[in-house]
Structure formats: structure tokens, C-alpha cells
Amino acid sequence: MSGPPVVTVDGPAGSGKSTLGRRLALALGLPLIDTGLFYRGITWAAIRSGLDADHPEAVAELARRTVVEVNTEPADPGWEVRVDGVDPGLLVRDPRHARLLSAISQIPEVRQHLLPLQREPASRGAVAVGRDCGTVVFPEATVKLYLLAEESLRAERRRAQLAGRGARVDRGAARAEIADRDLGDAASMAAAPDAVVIDTGTASIDEMEAIALRRCAAAGLLPHPPRTGESR
Ligand code: DC
Numbered sequence: 001m002s003g004p005p006v007v008t009v010d011g012p013a014g015s016g017k018s019t020l021g022r023r024l025a026l027a028l029g030l031p032l033i034d035t036g037l038f039y040r041g042i043t044w045a046a047i048r049s050g051l052d053a054d055h056p057e058a059v060a061e062l063a064r065r066t067v068v069e070v071n072t073e074p075a076d077p078g079w080e081v082r083v084d085g086v087d088p089g090l091l092v093r094d095p096r097h098a099r100l101l102s103a104i105s106q107i108p109e110v111r112q113h114l115l116p117l118q119r120e121p122a123s124r125g126a127v128a129v130g131r132d133c134g135t136v137v138f139p140e141a142t143v144k145l146y147l148l149a150e151e152s153l154r155a156e157r158r159r160a161q162l163a164g165r166g167a168r169v170d171r172g173a174a175r176a177e178i179a180d181r182d183l184g185d186a187a188s189m190a191a192a193p194d195a196v197v198i199d200t201g202t203a204s205i206d207e208m209e210a211i212a213l214r215r216c217a218a219a220g221l222l223p224h225p226p227r228t229g230e231s232r
Helices: 017-028 036-048 056-065 089-093 095-105 108-122 133-137 151-164 171-188 205-218
Strands: 006-010 032-034 068-070 081-083 126-130 143-148 196-199
Touching (some): 006 205, 017 126, 017 205, 032 108, 036 068, 036 081, 036 089, 036 095, 036 108, 056 108, 068 108, 095 108, 095 171, 108 133, 126 133, 151 171, 196 205
Parallel strands (some): 143 196
Antiparallel strands (some): 068 081
């Protein structure tokens, strides 16, 4: 193995990549980089500034002067992202902004600006979750996973995930979000040719984790003993 150990988990919205990514980060004792949070942070900043994706240069400029901090500690669910020092909480996942989120994440200057920031927390290794982690952000990753699932299943997961965080989202809204995001994110989503593809419609999260950890072990990445106070 050359370079720090990196495991990438890519896949469409609602495919279960955040859940799997967090489990793997805990099991392997690595930071968790949820790359989508960078795009979500910039989108939230754009909404606060009254900007939309019809003004890509202004959004790119905003991205360059906005400080987005992403929580990379997988055992700390206390916060996800801070934008210029402010925690937007659940607003950063508001499905009503799905279209804007996709549009902003397709602005090339925004992607370019975020790339080194997404790589930076992986200096000693990481589990990175997103759309293009195995192809663009960490093309040299040790293990690459790509998750698939049917749209209806992903919509139901998204609804349940938001409900679990105290947000009320009906089934129609969750489906619309997933459909919009699939369309909007298509350009940046790609399975690396060397990625292991897992169909999350037929595998439970425990099975997914077991498959992933077997791959990691085969690549020389061994589970790490839980730290005191660490929960899963
Ligand atoms: O994974 P997520 O749903 O939190 O991602 C939010 C948005 O960011 C999504 O619409 C696509 C974009 N994204 C991206 O283009 N590339 C990534 N590596 C991660 C996310």
C-alpha cells in the first residue's frame, strides 16, 4: 500500500453511503470526509446571500471567500458543518433546495475550489463519501466502493433519515428530491473502473459493512479497536 489509507464510498442520493462511510470510519479508526457537506455548506451560504445558480461566477466567488468546516470525527454526531463559523443544523439538508444544491455542485469553479479542501483532512488516511471520491478526489484510494439502489428505496431511506433527525418530509417530497438530485448530479457521478459495486437493495447495512471490511482487510486495512467512549 502506498500513501495514506483511503477508502472511498460513492453513490447516488439515498444509497446509504453516509451510513456505511461512518461505520467504516469507526471500524478502521479513520476520519470521515463527507464531501457533499462542502457543496451543502456553499449552497446554504448562497441562499443566505440571495444567490442562485443563474449567476455561477458570483457563486464561485462566494465559495472562495466562504469558510466551510466539515466535522470529520465519525464518533461525534454533534455537528456536521460550519459555514463562516455558523452551524446551519438541519437546514443544510433541507430537501426544498435539492435543485439549487445540484446546480451549484455542477459549477466547475466551485468543484475546483473545493477539491483541495476535501483532500486536506486525509493527510493520514480517511473514509471519503460522495459522488466522485474514487474518480476525482482520491483516484489513488486503497479501496473504492460504489453503492447502487433503486430510486423508490432511496427516497424512503431519505424520508426516514430526515424523520430520524426531527424533520417532517412526506413521501412525495422525498421522491421528488431523489429524482431531481439524480438528474442534477448525473454529470459528477461515476463509478471508478476499479470500484466494488454493492447493490444496497439486496444487502443489509451489516452485510454491506462486512463486504466492505473484507475488501479493506484484503488491501491491508485492518479494523482498529474502539476508543473509550466511542459508540456506533
Ligand atoms: O452526498 P450529498 O447528498 O450530501 O451531496 C450533496 C450534493 O453535493 C449532491 O447534490 C451532489 C454534490 N456532490 C458532488 O457533486 N460531488 C461529491 N463528491 C459529493 C457531493
